[in-house]
Amino acid sequence: MATENSLSIGALAKATGTTVETIRWYERVGVLPAPARTSGNYRAYGAAHLERLSFVRRARDLGFTLDQVRELLQLADDRERSCEAVDKVAREHLEEVVRKIADLEALRHELQDLIGQCRHGTVAECRIVQALSPRGGSSRS
Amino acid sequence: MATENSLSIGALAKATGTTVETIRWYERVGVLPAPARTSGNYRAYGAAHLERLSFVRRARDLGFTLDQVRELLQLADDRERSCEAVDKVAREHLEEVVRKIADLEALRHELQDLIGQCRHGTVAECRIVQALSPRGGSSRS
DNA sequence: CTTGACCCTGTAGCGACTAGAGGGTCCATA
DNA sequence: TATGGACCCTCTAGTCGCTACAGGGTCAAG
Numbered sequence: 001m002a003t004e005n006s007l008s009i010g011a012l013a014k015a016t017g018t019t020v021e022t023i024r025w026y027e028r029v030g031v032l033p034a035p036a037r038t039s040g041n042y043r044a045y046g047a048a049h050l051e052r053l054s055f056v057r058r059a060r061d062l063g064f065t066l067d068q069v070r071e072l073l074q075l076a077d078d079r080e081r082s083c084e085a086v087d088k089v090a091r092e093h094l095e096e097v098v099r100k101i102a103d104l105e106a107l108r109h110e111l112q113d114l115i116g117q118c119r120h121g122t123v124a125e126c127r128i129v130q131a132l133s134p135r136g137g138s139s140r141s
Numbered sequence: 142m143a144t145e146n147s148l149s150i151g152a153l154a155k156a157t158g159t160t161v162e163t164i165r166w167y168e169r170v171g172v173l174p175a176p177a178r179t180s181g182n183y184r185a186y187g188a189a190h191l192e193r194l195s196f197v198r199r200a201r202d203l204g205f206t207l208d209q210v211r212e213l214l215q216l217a218d219d220r221e222r223s224c225e226a227v228d229k230v231a232r233e234h235l236e237e238v239v240r241k242i243a244d245l246e247a248l249r250h251e252l253q254d255l256i257g258q259c260r261h262g263t264v265a266e267c268r269i270v271q272a273l274s275p276r277g278g279s280s281r282s
Numbered sequence: 283c284t285t286g287a288c289c290c291t292g293t294a295g296c297g298a299c300t301a302g303a304g305g306g307t308c309c310a311t312a
Numbered sequence: 313t314a315t316g317g318a319c320c321c322t323c324t325a326g327t328c329g330c331t332a333c334a335g336g337g338t339c340a341a342g
Contacts, residue, residue, distance in 0.1 A: 010288065020289085021331060029329090040338050042289055051274065058273045062255075063248050066329070076270045083267035087259050090269055094252040097245055104242045107204050111235040114203075118228050126224035128231055129217045132199045133192065151319065161320085166299060181307050183320055207298070283342100290337065299327085306321065312314085 006036075006044040016053045023053065031056055031069055064093055147177075147185040157194045164194065172197055172210055205234055 013020045026032040032053055035045045052073070059069045068089055075086050117127035154161045167173040173194055176184045193214070200210045209230055216227050258268035 008289080019331080022329085024290090025330060038338095040289080042338075055273050060329090062251060062273075072270075072273065076264055076267075076273070079263065079265040081264050083259060083262065083264045083270065086264065086267055086269050087256065087261065090252060090256050090259075094249065094256060097249050097252060101242060101245045101249065104204075104238055104245065108235065108238050108242065110203060111231060111238060115228065115231050115235060118224060118231075120228065121224060122220065123217055123222050123224045123227065124220040126217075126227055128227050129213075129224065132196050132203075132213065132217070149320080160300080162300060163298085165321095170298090179307095181320080183307075201298090285342090286340100288337105288339080291335095293333085295332080296330090297328100301324100301326075303324085304322095306319105308319080309317095311316090 006046055007050065009043045009045070012045045012050060012053065015050060016057055018053065018057060026053070026056065029066065031066060031073065062093075063097060064089075068093060147187055148191065150184045150186070153186045153191060153194065156191060157198055159194065159198060167194070167197065170207065172207060172214065203234075204238060205230075209234060 007015065009020050009023055012018075013023055023032065027034055032049065035043045035049055038044050055073065055076070056069055059072055060066075064072065071089055072086065075081070075083075075089070114128050114131050117131075119125065119127065123129055148156065150161050150164055153159070154164055164173065168175055173190065176186045176190055179185050196214065196217070197210055200213055201207075205213065212230055213227065216222070216224075216230075255269050255272050258272075260266065260268065264270055
C-alpha cells in the first residue's frame with residue numbers, strides 16, 4: 001500500500017466482493033473514477049471509491065443495468081434534488097422484472113405441458129420432438 | 142427464385158418469423174445446413190430447411206440455448222432411439238427456468254420493499270439511495 | 283538475490299444476434 | 313434498352329457485463 005490509508009485494487013476487490021478485473025472494467029466504462037497511482041503505477045483507492053463501488057455492486061445485484069447504475073449515481077450525487085427520478089428508475093426496473101417473471105412463467109407452463117406428454121417411447125413418437133416440429137404433428141420429411 | 146419449388150432467404154425468413162440476418166447466422170454456427178445456391182449465388186432453400194428452421198425457432202422461443210438446440214436436433218434426427226435424452230434436455234431446461242423465476246421473485250420483493258420506503262423527499266433522505274449505499278444508512282462522505 | 287504474490291496494459295472471448303458498409307442480381311416498367 | 317428498386321451477397325463491428333488470458337512490471341519476505 002502506497003501512502004497511509006489507501007487500498008490496492010486487490011484489497012478493494014476483497015472488501016466489495018468484486019474481482020480485480022471487474023473493477024478495472026468499471027473504471028474503463030466510467031462507473032468508477034480513475035484513482036490516484038502509486039510510484040509503481042499501482043491504483044490507490046480511498047474511502048470514496050469504496051463507497052461508490054459498494055453502491056454499484058448493490059445496484060447490480062438488484063439487477064439494474066450499468067446504464068441505470070450510471071443514472072442512479074448521477075442522481076444520488078445531487079443530494080438536494082428530489083428523489084422522484086430515483087424512484088422512477090427503480091419503478092421501471094421493477095416493471096421489467098415483473099414482465100420477465102410473467103414471460104418465464106408462461107415458458108414454464110409450456111415446458112411442463114411438453115414434458116408431461118412424453119411417453120418415453122422412441123423419438124419418432126416423442127411429443128416433445130413433435131411439438132417442436134413445424135405442424136406439431138407427424139412430420140415425415 | 143432459381144428453380145421450381147425453392148425459397149429465397151427472404152421468403153424463408155417470412156415463413157418462419159425470422160430475419161434474414163439470423164438465418165445466415167444460423168448457417169454460420171451450424172444449426173442450419175448451407176443450402177444450394179442459384180446461378181446468381183443466392184441461397185435456395187427446400188422444404189427440409191423450412192422444417193429444420195421452424196424447429197430451431199420453436200426451441201429458441203421456448204428458451205433453449207443454441208447448444209441445446211443443436212443437441213435436440215441431433216437427437217430428433219435418430220427417429221428410432223428412445224426419447225429419454227430429449228426428455229432430459231427439456232427437464233434440465235425447465236429446472237433452469239424455475240431457478241430463474243425464483244431469483245427474479247426475490248429481486249421483485251427487494252425492489253418492492255425499496256420503493257415502498259421512498260418518501261419522495263430529497264435524495265439525501267431517499268431510502269432507495271440509502272439502501273444502495275455502503276452501510277444502508279446516513280452516509281456523509 | 284530469488285521467489286511468489288500482487289499489479290499493469292491490452293486483447294480476445296462468451297451468447298445470440300443486430301446493424302451497417304459496399305457491393306451484386308433480378309425483374310418490371312418506361 | 314435503360315433504370316429503378318427490391319432483394320441478395322460477404323465481411324466487419326457492435327451490443328451487455330464481464331472473464332480470461334498473455335506478457336510483462338513491482339514489491340516485500342526470506
